[in-house]
Amino acid sequence: MIAETGHFALVLALAVALVQMILPAYGAWKGDHAMMRVGTPAALAQLALVAIAFLALTLAFVVSDFSVALVANNSAVDKPLIFKISGVWGNHEGSMVLWVLILALYGALVALFGRNLPDRLKANVLAVQGSVGVAFLLFILATSDPFLRLDPAPFEGAGLNPILQDRALAFHPPWLYAGYVGFSMTFSFAIAALMEGRVDAAWARWVRPWALAAWLALTIGIAMGSWWAYYTLGWGGFWFWDPVENASLMPWLAGTALLHSAIVAEKRGALKSWTILLAILAFSLSLVGTFLVRSGVLTSVHAFAVSPARGVFVLAILGVFVGGSLTLYAWRAPMLKTGGLFAPISREGALLFNNLLLTASAAAVFIGTLYPLLLDAVGGPKITVGPPFFNTTFVPLWAPLLVMVPFGPMMSWKRGDIVAAGQRLIFAAGAAFVVCLVLYGVVSDGPWLAPIGMGVAVWLVIGALSEIAWRVKLFTAPAGESWRRARGLPRAAWGTMLAHGGLGIAVAGIVGVTAWKSERIVALPEGGTTSISGYELTLEKVGTRGGPNYDATTGVVRVERGGEFVTFLLPERRRYPTERQEKTEPAIYTTGFSDLYVVLGEGNRAGEWALRAYVNPLAPFIWLGGMVMALGGLVSLTDRRLRVGAPQRARTKGRSAAAPAE
């Protein structure tokens, strides 16, 4: 009954999405306000229905209802509750339901909080959002129905891939999807603007918070995914240029560009057409990301869906939305009014520069990811594009970008003064230079570029702090004055500081791990000792222990430093009998500045165990930086200036009178 209710709710959601797609758009075209208003309840109803379906599916997983084929194929009785729940989206069908749930959630948010949107814009936005819903619900029901039943039902399920039975990965997809799908919102606004043939100021103001929300979620999702890869895959890497990782990086790059160009569109009315294009691109790349992971064209640790029929369907969705929107853009964009003028050296100019580099790097990733697939598809040789390609394309594009980041916020709108901006950054530049020199003096190993990389990281962090220091006149004005100014700074300024500073922290982590990682692989008997970077590791014992749904071979590794006891580490190899798979569980000891990372390998006949140990300097900074960036996004999102006032005839007069007084 519950499962069937979920199934029916999903079908009904498709019907409602069709209504949401057709009526408001028709109303907007005909100027019929009643029809336009259908969008609001339709979006809310769609959220309710998809939520019912999602809850029904979750319940089926929780109570192990193996009469639902999806549950039987992807769950098991012994699994801990948290992984029964995450198992809902640990498979293709369920993850698509989650996708649509988040889509419906965004649609409902516009419906609820969009009172200050003009009727026509809101109707068109909801209609476009509805059309995305139609496409994906149709996709689910036609090729990936999660509610198919089994009768008689089996008594045990096939379980969930042990790799996915992990806390970070369990909650990685919801964030990632919140990011991907969030760009459907900016996409809907872009298409609505093109349909109306006008981009008004409200439009630009409205796009920004959605871009910010999507970017924030995607940043968290990517950071979690990379963190998971770091501590699960067992060789201490954090980014592999794996196509699935690239799939999430591309919309992030386009989204970051969109975020910055939306500021220009909002504040100065310029770059509107470019912002629309970026909104389309960000969502298109999200769809490509979905396609890459879902169609099974990739063989990768993440690709848990393999089915050509689905691939063709997603390809069709891609064709309609990407092709359709770009065609619409080519047709309507030239009709848009152009905005204000600005000099090349200005904040607008700096943001445009940022946009160019970000989109170019997105293009580099796109080519590196899709070229091998394309070549393979047309019958060419099978090639792989590995890290060398990305290092030689991505890094040169990002180097000037990183150097330019602190300049942006220091520049004035319309016409800036690069010399003055440079003077304000003199302290940051000095600090970066000193760090760079000191590192050359102190560190003898590692690539020669590494100290420069650390210099860039310091430049970014201090540069971000300098902007705030300058704004509040720190040290140049009395402390009280600075404090007053600091409190008066808009949240967005603090958000910028956090995001740019977080980037610097992440850069430091990336440089540290890449350049100065040390590694040791040994075979140790019980009681054997090895050392790495000042740590002495003793494999005291190897034993077995049982988990809720696995048996583990656990090594007890005693860690000492200079004869002082530091900690015990317990790396494991886990065997999952239901899934008949193994996974290694590294143990990590972190000081906050570096990680000691230990992996237990297989034992040999001589009673020795393979033990791999890594010391990854600054590794925690990578994810700390990511989290600080996301926090910056969150702080920005709470800026009251992002909330647009609705026209209320009686009040507008009073407000306009009050405004100049401020």
Place this chain on the structure above:
Amino acid sequence: MAFDFAGMAVWLIFAVLTGAAIWAVLRPLMAAPKDAPASEAEFEVTLYRDQLAEIDRDLSRGTIGEAEAESARLEVSRRLLAADEEARKGEPEKATGAAGHKWVALGIIVLVPLFSLGIYLMRGAPDIPDQPLLARLDKPAQELPLPGLIAKVERHLKEHPDDAQGWAVLAPAYMRIGQADKAVAAVGRLMAIRGESADLYAERGQLRVLGARGEVTDAAREDFRDAVKLNPGHPKANYYLGLAEVEDGKKQAAETRWQRLVDTAPEDAPWLPGLKARLAELKSGAPAAKTPPGPSAADVDAASRLSPEQRRQMIEGMVARLASKLEDEPGDLAGWQRLIRAYRVLGDDGKADAALKRAKTQFADDRDALKQLDAAARTQQAPGAN
């Protein structure tokens, strides 16, 4: 059954959901005409006013210079004037009421349920009730099929892991559903409770052999040796140790071992005729020489527990599962070796070669892996496997 409560309730829920969705969507269409809504231009006017205020704030914070602020103000003011003008002269938006939307509403009322029900009925199964596992297991044991019984005993053992009887029931049950490794583990648990014994070691060794499709694996040999240590004359352990010796080419040793077994066996031992036949084969040399001993010898034994058809199904099921698992995770070298060997043993050379080819492309640049794959591919077919 047609009018049971749950069966009715499903349709009732569907009806309520549909009704609520239609009601929600229709509300704006059926509402009385409202005041003319604010036009786009009016929204813009509000916005530009906000922007003007913001320029002043930017100026006071120093984000923007005086000259830039002035020109920005000019820019926004120009837009504000244009928008304001438009707002004044623009025709008030027309507000349409319920009357014009009768047909649209009717369309929704008819089409939404028809469409939903139509699609649902293609795939849905309204008559299958929910079947949460715990509720299903809450039945008398005799009403449960084997897998259900296993699940029930497993749950019981989770709470009472020291119930030897439970593990003793589970081991053969696992074997019947083709889960040899679980069966092996169950005997291990049994041994941990009851203490080691020759019978249990031999039993576990035999399960390992069956699980390895007849090959007397290292782990199995270990078990049989342990059994013989506790009871030198243990028939089952000695039989399999003999098989292992045949596998290793030590026919003489096997012959001696089996002969001693036959000599000391009670007259009415059920396994005696089979063993005698194998011994005769071994002595005559001809078939045994050609026989890669493992599989066919195990056939004899396995056949005593399963019918040939059952056995074949069991093996084919395992092979198919392995193949589909490798589709998902092609990086599993040991899996490929097992699969190739299994196809060879089953006599399906075409599939074995195909699997070998796929595995080789997968491990193209790993020389050790390629060597191991080739070794697996040299496995010979089991006689009588077809």
